[in-house]
Amino acid sequence: MNVLPRSVEFETTAGGETADEIVVAGQDFELHWIGEGTLGRVQELLGRRPPRSTIVVARHLSPGAREALSEAGIGWVDETGAAEIAAPGLIVLSIEVVSSGR
Numbered sequence: 001m002n003v004l005p006r007s008v009e010f011e012t013t014a015g016g017e018t019a020d021e022i023v024v025a026g027q028d029f030e031l032h033w034i035g036e037g038t039l040g041r042v043q044e045l046l047g048r049r050p051p052r053s054t055i056v057v058a059r060h061l062s063p064g065a066r067e068a069l070s071e072a073g074i075g076w077v078d079e080t081g082a083a084e085i086a087a088p089g090l091i092v093l094s095i096e097v098v099s100s101g102r
Contacts, residue, residue: 022055027087029075030054037061037078042068050074055085 020031030053034041037058042065045056055075058065061082069076075085075092085092 024085024087024090027090028053029087032056034058037065039064039068041065046072046074053087 022029022031030051032045032050032054034045034056035058037060039062041058042056042061046068052073055077056069058076058078060080061069061076061078066076066082066084070084075083075087077083077085081094083092083094
């Protein structure tokens with residue numbers, strides 16, 4: 001979980017078929033892996049009405065997928081290091097840096 005500040009303690013436990021659990025700063029979250037992170041995959045997950053304590057994890061979340069998760073109040077993180085997670089006493093926000101090619 002490279003997007004969390006080093007001072008934040010966390011532990012993970014194996015969950016069910018679709019989610020693992022993580023405890024960050026004393027708060028329980030469900031992690032849901034959705035693969036490529038397309039808007040369609042996010043809409044499918046949101047259709048199952050996940051709890052607000054959900055964090056969606058993907059290889060790379062599309063801008064539309066990120067927006068849909070943010071609007072639903074669901075945290076997200078992808079393998080690029082981009083993330084948006086908010087909970088009482090915890091805010092993680094990391095954005096991609098786009099190179100100008102110079």
